[in-house]
Amino acid sequence: MAPTDTFLIMGGERAGLNSLADHGDAVIARRAHYAAFFGDVAPPAGFGIVVGNCQAESLRLVISSDALPAIRVPAVHELDAADAKRLHALLAEAAFLVVQPIRDDYRGLPLGTAQLRAALPSAARAVTVPAVRFAGLHPFQAVLRLPDFPEDPPIVAYHDVRTVAAAAGIAVPPRLPATTVREIAAASIAELRRREAMGLDVSASDLFSPVVSDLARTVNHPGNALFLPLGERIVAALGHPGQVVDPGRPILASVRAPLESWVVDAWELDDAPEPDWIVAGERVSAAAVRDAQSAYYAAHPALLAAVVERMTPLLRTWAAAA
Structure with a gap:
């Protein structure tokens, strides 16, 4: 998938909100979950960002280390205009970007792969990775x-x-x-x-x-047997071979x-x-x-x-x- 292609947003679960209070609690929880993204905590020195669909956070988990500290960001299909602006501001200070193929102006926002790469400092590294689907275990x-x-x-x-x-x-x-x-x-x-x-x-x-x-x-939800070796390739492409992190638990496992x-x-x-x-x-x-x-x-x-x-x-x- 080329950097300007569309990838399909896959497998997101949607939770219902029963009241305004529930909505407020969800907003607070989301902000806490993505504290560095929202500026509530300072990102670490030399930080990077992983952007993509539901697989992006799992990739972040296996590549993020002291050598490659990657901050948590929402999946690209969850971003609104304010989030897109915030993402570009972070990219302007980032040391690296790992990104799946996303078409330019995705959902009317500057979230395409090429647009995100253009926001990086000239010395930052960028690695494009595929969005993975495998039908062999679920051919139905x-x-x-x-x-x-x-x-x-x-x-x-x-x-x-x-x-x-x-x-x-x-x-x-x-x-x-x-x-x-x-x-x-x-x-x-x-x-x-x-x-x-x-x-x-x-x-x-x-x-x-x-x-x-x-x-x-x-x-469309790979398991650790895919994420760990793929993570090894990403960290090698970023110049830190051998730095992949085993999270010690199944990842992207909320639905099986x-x-x-x-x-x-x-x-x-x-x-x-x-x-x-x-x-x-x-x-x-x-x-x-x-x-x-x-x-x-x-x-x-x-x-x-x-x-x-x-x-x-x-x-x-x-x-x-x-």
Whole structure:
């Protein structure tokens, strides 16, 4: 993905606010969480910034050290005009920037990759990194951003091809053969490789072999098995090889999709299948998600049509395996 391309904002969970008091508490908590970004604490000397989608904070966690102190900033899709101005002011003092591909004037704000790099001091370093999706562990799953339908589906912000197919009256099997699982994985890696070839400084497409369960929690939420080696490449590109930091806990793990038995078999994983979703530490059955989303599609036929259109290639792959 070239620096001026659009990346899709992926997998953000949205929490409802029940009152003005809740809203005020959320604003206070957000400001405390991003204290250096908001100027409530001074950033460390030689600080840098990681900008991107939901994966950016995880990258910050694994690269931030005494050698490369990186301050926490909100995901790019959460920034408003005041935040964008604040980000540019910080970049003017930053020692380094790690950034995913973002188109110029993203959401009407100067948040494009090229625009952010231009805000840096002349001596600062900048490294572009890919936004990663991997379908090999969740070949039934899609995350979509539909401009005409901004709401996420209920419970989790992901669409299951089998639930969509059932709602649309399309026949697909409940599972795929191992060869098709591997084909879907290969296609997602090929797409990542195509984007990397458009001018990124660091690649990730070769980090999906061998396939292990910790590579991805969902189709767009990588796990530590991806973030740690990718972090090693970033710190090396910034001139500090060997400085990657293991956070000692699973990162980007607030939502985990089921690991189905036929996927385990396809990759010959050592892990036991996991039939449930994990959402904010709580188990949610796949049946509960399926039922809620089926009802949602039935109540929103125009949305269903848009989802089917966007998921047509995956629906065809699944239908061919019937």
